[in-house]
């Protein structure tokens with residue numbers, strides 16, 4: 270045994286990851302996509318102050334949720350008929366939708382350290398899964414666009430809508446482990462949300478890693494402390510090597 274190998278390492282059968290603000294910066298991505306959409310709408314004929322239109326869009330997302338489908342129509346409703354005078358409003362909405370989707374193609378990328386560490390993990394023995402909340406097809410599409418599927422264990426990808434429990438219901442995490450025939454004491458969950466990712470997993474007996482890098486939960490505190498707190502995935506790799514003997 271070499272000097273830097275711990276005498277006792279914790280057993281680890283699987284690592285599960287959250288997607289948003291864990292694998293990529295959802296907040297930065299969404300901001301860029303929204304700005305790109307408003308700019309495209311203005312180019313297509315929308316008569317509005319850019320800052321005002323962006324403010325309305327942000328409010329609409331807050332009021333109607335990010336999964337509501339008529340965001341850009343609502344922006345036009347709020348700005349009033351004079352904002353689209355002389356133009357077909359459907360064309361202006363379409364310009365926003367197209368710009369939003371092209372930003373998606375361009376900007377939806379994992380952090381560099383996430384890519385490198387997932388690639389490394391794929392060469393090690395623990396299973397690599399996902400437990401993600403949100404609309405199934407949207408979350409699945411993110412995994413495809415993020416280009417990390419090849420590093421994940423296909424049978425270990427779970428979306429809350431399909432499992433039938435959402436975060437932070439601890440039954441979500443319990444059910445995933447039942448399906449995978451895994452025990453919580455041998456599993457690790459990595460997420461950014463203290464109350465939806467870390468607290469329920471702690472209560473279920475998992476080891477937990479809170480990634481605190483960006484996003485709307487970065488300043489929040491949960492009821493319990495994560496086993497580890499990291500800033501990037503290189504720190505995760507060091508923990509996996511030193512405390513879990515992953516190599």
Ligand SMILES: [Mg+2]
Pocket residue numbers: 287288289290291460461462
């Ligand atoms: Mg998240």
